[in-house]
Structures are given as C-alpha cells and as structure tokens.
C-alpha cells in the first residue's frame with residue numbers, strides 16, 4: 051500500500067506545485083459514545099491510502115488483541131492512539147490526523163463521545179470549519195448528539211455532515227434514516243448551520259464512505275469523501291477589517307522597533323493607517339519586515355512583523371486594527387461560557403482570562419442563566435459545573451480590544467485559567483460589551499477592598515514580626531515572603547530599611563518617636579491591606595500598647611503577630627550590624643534590650659524561638675498557621 | 685492579492701507558536717536533534733524573530749552514538765555567532781559505559797536520551813522545551829497538545845491534558861513544572877520535505893543517497909559509522925548506495941537502499957514508499973504503546 055496518492059504528473063515539480071494549490075479543510079467527528087467516529091476516521095485514512103504497510107501490520111495484530119470486531123480489522127485502533135483508549139475501546143482525547151485527496155488537504159480531529167471528555171471535544175471543534183455529527187442508526191439523536199451539536203453551533207461552525215452510521219445493523223432501512231434526519235433537523239433548526247448534509251453510512255463496512263453503496267439505492271447524495279472534497283467553505287476572514295494582536299515587540303537594536311503577531315483578519319499594506327487598542331493611538335505602517343525581505347502586503351493567517359512611522363507605546367497583548375474600522379474596547383461583557391473543570395465556576399472569584407495575546411484578571415459578576423443542552427431552556431443557576439454551558443456577565447481588571455465572537459472568532463474567544471492550579475477551566479465567547487451608561491452591573495463592581503483582594507486571589511493580612519534587634523525578624527519575614535510569592539501571592543514588606551529612611555526619617559528613638567513610628571507603619575499597613583496585599587512588617591515594636599493599637603485598626607483576623615524570640619544574649623552575640631556593641635559602649639541611646647525595655651507579646655499568633663529553630667522552619671510554621679486559619683489555601 | 689498556500693499557513697502557525705513561547709515562558713530552550721525536522725524548526729525560529737536573534741538557546745542531547753556526519757553538521761552551527769547551541773551528555777551514562785550494543789537499545793535510549801534530557805532541563809532550569817515532533821509520526825503523538833504540560837518530574841499525563849482552544853495557549857505553570865512545545869505538530873512528512881525544498885534549507889547529507897558501508901542485521905541495514913560496531917564472525921561491511929529517512933543513533937537507525945540524491949528525488953521516492961518513516965527505528969517497535977510510555981517518562 052502506498053501512503054500518498056501516486057504522482058499523477060509527468061514531473062515532480064508540477065506535482066509539488068499542485069500540492070501547494072490544494073485547499074485545506076479542518077473538520078471534526080463528534081456525537082455520542084460508540085457511534086463509530088473513530089472507526090469512520092480510521093476507514094477514511096485507510097481508504098485514502100494514508101496507512102503504511104508497517105502500520106497496517108501492527109493494526110492487524112492489535113485488532114486481534116484489543117479489537118471489537120473479532121478477527122476483522124478494528125479501524126478505530128488506528129486513531130485511538132493511547133494505551134488506555136485501546137484497552138477500554140473508547141476515545142478519551144482528540145486525535146489529529148492528516149490526509150489528502152487530489153483537491154484538498156484535510157486535518158481531522160477525532161473527538162471523544164463520552165460526556166466526561168466534552169472539553170476535549172471542544173478543543174477539537176474550536177479550530178474546525180466543518181463537523182461530522184455521527185449518529186448510531188439504532189439509537190437516534192441522544193443527549194450527547196445534542197450537546198455536541200450545540201457546542202458546534204456556539205463555536206460558529208457553519209457546515210455539518212450528519213452521518214447516520216451502522217446502517218448495516220438496521221438493514222439499510224430508509225425509514226430509520228428518514229426518521230433520524232427529521233429529528234435532527236427539528237432539533238437543529240435554529241443552530242445557524244448553513245448546510246446540513248445527511249449521509250447513510252456504515253463506517254465498518256465502508257458503505258457510502260468513499261463510493262456510493264449498492265445497499266442504499268434510495269440515497270442519491272454523494273459519498274462522504276466526495277462531499278468533503280467538494281463542499282464549499284467560504285473563507286471570510288480575509289475580507290474582514292484588519293486585526294493583529296501584538297505577540298512580541300521586537301527590539302534587536304536601538305534603531306528597530308517591530309510589532310510581531312499573526313494577522314487574524316483582513317489585510318495590511320505599508321502606508322496604511324492602523325490604530326493600537328486599547329490605547330487608541332494611530333500611526334501608519336512603515337514596513338512589513340520578513341526574513342526574505344520586506345513585503346508589499348500582509349494577509350489574514352500570516353505571521354508578520356510591522357514597523358510604524360510614529361513612536362507609539364504598544365506592548366504585548368495590544369491589538370493593531372484598521373484605523374477606519376477598529377475593534378471595540380471594554381472591560382465588561384456578556385459572554386457564553388463552557389465550564390471544563392471539576393470545581394464549579396464561582397461568581398465573584400478571580401480567574402485569569404487569556405484573549406489574543408493578552409492575559410488579564412476576570413470575574414464573573416453575574417450568571418444570568420444556564421442552558422439545558424437537551425431543550426436549550428434557560429435555567430436559573432448561580433454556578434456552572436463541569437461541561438455545563440451558561441451565559442454570564444464578566445468584568446475585567448482592564449480594558450481590552452475585542453470583537454464579538456460571532457463577528458471574529460479570534461477576537462472574541464477566550465479561555466479561563468484557574469489562578470491556583472493554572473488549569474484551563476473554561477472557554478468563553480464574547481457576545482457583546484456591557485455599556486457603562488446602560489448597565490446596572492457597573493455599580494455592583496464598585497472597587498472595594500473585597501474586590502481588590504479577590505482580584506489578587508488572596509486574603510489580605512498583616513504579618514507583624516516583633517522581637518529584639520538581631521532576633522531574626524527580617525530573615526524569617528524574607529523567607530515567608532518568598533514562599534508567598536511562589537504561591538502567586540501579592541506581598542509587601544515594611545521594615546526599618548525602607549521606612550526609617552523615607553517616611554519616618556524625621557523620627558528618632560525616644561519613646562514618643564517609637565510610638566509615632568509604629569503608628570505610621572500601622573496606618574500604612576492598613577492601607578496596604580485595603581489594597582489587597584499581604585503585608586509583612588518587621589519592626590522591633592517593643593511596646594505592647596502600640597502593637598495592640600495596630601491590631602485594632604484593622605478587622606478581626608487581619609492582624610497576625612509573629613513573636614520572633616531570641617534571648618538577649620543570643621541576639622547580642624549575633625550582633626550582625628554591630629549595634630549592641632555600640633549600645634553597650636553608650637554610643638547609641640535608648641537601644642531596646644539594653645537601655646530601653648522590650649515587652650514580649652502575651653498571646654502572639656505564632657511564637658518562634660529562633661535559638662532553637664532554623665529560619666526555614668520558622669517560616670514553615672508561619673505558613674502552616676496561615677493555612678490552618680484558612681488565610682492561605684493548603 | 686496575496687494567496688496563502690498550505691505551507692504558508694503551516695509556517696505562520698508555527699511562527700505564532702514560537703513567539704508565544706518566547707513571550708510567555710521564562711527560560712525556554714529549543715531541542716536540536718540535527719535531523720530534518722530540527723533544521724525546519726531552526727529555520728522557522730530564525731524567521732519568527734527576524735531581524736532579531738533567536739531569543740533562546742538550542743540544546744543538543746548527545747548520546748555519543750550519533751552519526752559522525754551529524755556531529756560535523758552540528759558543529760558548524762556551534763560556530764555560528766547568531767545561535768547559542770548547548771550540548772549535553774549524560775556523563776554518568778558515559779562513566780558506566782552505557783551503549784546500545786552492551787546494554788540494548790531500550791536502556792541506552794533511556795539513560796543517554798531520556799535521562800540525559802531531564803538532566804539538562806533540570807540543570808539549566810528550562811521551563812519550556814521546544815521540540816520538532818509531528819502528529820503524523822506516531823499514534824500517541826497524534827493525541828498530544830501543542831503546549832504539552834509536564835509535572836515537576838517531567839511526566840506527561842495523556843489522560844489529563846489541558847484543553848487547547850483556538851490558538852490560545854495556556855502557558856502558566858508553577859515553579860518546577862514545564863511545558864514541551866511542538867510548533868510543527870500539524871506538519872506531515874511531505875510538508876517538511878516540500879518546505880525544505882521551497883526554502884532551500886540545509887540538511888545533513890545522510891538524507892541523500894551515497895555509497896556507505898553497511899551490515900544487515902534482522903533485516904535492518906546498519907551503517908558501520910565507526911569501529912565501535914562489533915562485527916559478528918564472518919560479517920563483512922558491504923558498500924551500498926543507501927540513505928536515511930530519519931536520523932538518530934547510528935546503531936539504531938536503519939538505512940534504506942536508494943539512489944535519491946536530491947530533495948525532489950527524495951520526495952518522489954517518498955511518494956512511492958510503502959512503509960512509515962519510523963519503520964527504520966528500533967526504539968518504536970518494542971511494544972505497541974512504547975512511544976506513549978517513553979513520553980510519560982519524559983522522552984520527547
């Protein structure tokens with residue numbers, strides 16, 4: 051067997067040229083479990099001669115071992131490439147396969163029918179131009195058929211092939227075919243499909259896959275392969291307005307500043323005006339730079355690098371648009387979301403959104419309704435669970451450039467990422483922007499302490515490290531801050547070094563000045579908590595009363611006193627900064643522990659005896675305490 | 685009016701992916717295996733960042749059993765001031781004298797390739813490793829994402845891959861975790877050759893037919909590349925006109941008899957061939973799921 055259609059041309063150059071002229075069609079197979087999707091793709095690959103001898107030999111071996119067809123070849127095994135899939139006889143994740151005919155090249159994504167793996171089906175569907183919806187003739191339209199068709203329509207796929215499969219098991223009965231086709235058409239009437247081509251097939255026996263079958267004389271349409279080869283898919287993106295999300299600012303030297311990205315729609319030429327969004331600044335394209343020389347034109351699909359005539363500030367994530375037809379800009383949207391995680395979507399929680407080349411913080415401000423995939427009825431629901439689809443209002447921490455998904459897939463589709471686990475937990479489509487003037491949700495997004503905290507994905511607190519000079523406050527605080535940063539927390543440390551030299555440089559070490567020192571530090575910490583930060587304060591702060599005042603400035607549970615305790619002898623023997631020596635020599639007055647008292651905390655949240663504990667262990671204790679108290683998730 | 689060909693679109697997709705890696709990962713590296721796919725990848729990287737330099741280093745994991753012509757080809761690149769090429773060898777493996785003849789292909793590949801790769805990634809703390817694997821090569825690769833997530837232990841969990849929607853790649857990872865990125869996932873073997881032809885990309889001469897000394901073992905033609913190949917009693921290297929469809933460790937890579945000495949002749953030959961390009965590789969044949977298992981353990 052030969053894996054590529056043998057060259058039909060006199061010479062290889064002509065052949066290669068004809069390869070280049072082939073158009074590309076990306077499609078998926080979807081539908082319910084066991085309807086025969088993988089078998090069909092295996093069959094298509096086999097029939098289009100994409101299977102090499104050695105692959106066929108191992109397929110035959112495996113068919114005997116795992117196959118569902120006795121001694122016969124199980125074509126699904128060609129596509130179900132994971133060990134677990136072959137053992138269980140199901141598809142778990144999408145497989146991307148390639149084949150070509152004389153006219154076209156195809157990239158097919160074979161997706162899993164199992165409800166549990168819906169997100170993998172959506173993965174395949176997101177880049178497809180056409181969907182083959184498979185139906186088992188014995189079973190008809192099932193919930194998964196409906197769910198997948200709904201997702202196909204949401205994602206904007208306009209062409210559907212309805213493969214009514216396993217016709218061999220219903221005696222190639224036209225009545226069965228007609229009934230299913232009618233059910234499907236009724237169901238999908240308002241899905242916005244431009245074409246629905248139904249074909250009766252047997253993926254197993256090969257009926258109507260490559261050639262018309264004698265066993266379905268009543269069917270007068272084309273076999274599947276012929277249909278795929280000829281179906282017209284309009285490529286509209288080139289005719290839309292120019293859009294290019296900036297991926298990368300290229301600055302190899304001081305004289306060159308280029309903006310690199312892939313054109314997602316439209317075309318662009320040197321001299322044309324572009325507008326950078328969200329900033330709104332315009333300029334003209336000076337050149338389109340490429341490895342093989344400057345280009346006269348860039349078109350949809352190309353990855354290019356542009357230079358502009360003016361020095362305007364553009365960074366990764368901004369979008370360059372046609373100046374006369376720019377994208378919209380907003381920070382609040384109505385969107386349709388498909389949830390893909392076991393942990394439910396929580397309104398109010400802060401997630402990361404990625405759209406184009408931009409990542410920003412996003413929050414669902416209100417879930418409007420959930421869609422029942424069977425009836426498409428709108429149901430009241432506050433959250434979305436795994437594989438559920440809903441319509442939600444969302445708010446971002448900044449404005450972004452976008453187009454509605456229906457107008458431009460790559461300007462309106464986004465993914466949702468969990469801030470803690472970094473998993474992709476959902477996908478969304480922007481329907482439209484909620485306008486400030488006309489929407490009531492704006493007020494609900496008053497920028498409050500809670501909102502600021504939730505956008506940072508954390509509970510703001512003060513960690514107040516108190517203890518003698520040299521007890522190890524800064525050392526422990528420093529490690530704690532690093533651990534917090536590694537968890538993605540937003541922190542700030544206040545200590546003698548950054549406060550005494552600036553904000554408090556007018557203060558000395560008298561008791562009154564010490565009190566004022568702590569008061570100011572307390573006020574600053576409070577503001578930072580309001581800003582949503584985790585504040586680490588390391589100050590000797592020798593007096594109980596002042597520490598209590600700070601505790602009372604903030605809300606319950608926001609002040610955590612960490613007593614960094616080392617006996618005076620130990621602290622004095624460390625004497626990192628040589629201060630004890632000077633104090634003993636009388637060169638420094640009012641030095642805590644020497645000629646000024648230290649009032650140890652009576653009930654600190656944590657007590658670290660640093661003469662017995664390493665700084666790392668001390669930091670662990672602080673983190674553990676915060677986890678136990680629910681300040682940090684464990 | 686510009687009309688994009690199939691290859692133009694593949695190229696643009698790959699460049700987009702390369703730029704996403706450079707823009708969003710802290711410390712990426714590009715795996716350089718010296719084969720034709722690596723040559724294409726390198727060419728794409730040059731295009732992606734032109735007029736700037738490639739903003740990440742290249743890494744060759746040297747098993748010490750590569751064809752000498754491959755090493756010579758690599759060393760030319762090593763001297764190129766525009767590219768930063770790192771070479772890593774698993775020194776422990778060398779000290780233990782691990783090799784395909786003494787320890788078998790599976791152990792050799794594990795120690796000198798998979799373990800070596802993990803060592804190098806850990807040593808330089810790379811958080812993204814770009815590789816030239818394609819989905820048409822093998823059935824478990826056909827299942828893999830373009831941004832393929834790896835745990836801190838470099839493990840791939842094929843049953844729990846991140847959804848990958850449109851061309852939006854989730855590049856977020858925790859410290860210690862990493863991603864493998866496959867910019868030419870959607871290219872086929874024919875696309876690669878056609879692109880090499882179109883762009884005039886330099887490849888290792890071993891891909892072209894020439895007279896070479898070989899011995900036949902288990903139906904596979906093994907090239908006698910140096911004197912480490914133990915000849916069996918009575919075995920005589922014969923001179924044959926052969927070439928290679930893929931390149932790896934010379935004792936594990938079978939030659940094919942061929943007279944194709946130009947790219948177009950190679951393509952013509954490919955159009956007539958009846959076996960897959962992995963046919964000549966010893967490593968894939970041990971068990972049906974062997975590639976998947978190796979990938980789970982951290983092989984590319």
Ligand SMILES: Nc1nc2c(ncn2[C@@H]2O[C@H](COP(=O)(O)OP(=O)(O)OP(=O)(O)O)[C@@H](O)[C@H]2O)c(=O)[nH]1
Nearest residue numbers: 083084085086087088089118140141163252253254
């Ligand atoms: N009789 C008959 N059996 C079929 C036909 N098509 C598929 N099958 C069988 O149906 C079973 C399921 O086929 P698959 O191709 O794995 O189904 P699938 O839709 O890919 O399943 P998932 O991907 O797990 O959702 C296998 O045993 C196939 O051999 C057909 O046309 N006729």
Ligand SMILES: [Mg+2]
Nearest residue numbers: 087088140141
């Ligand atoms: Mg399947």
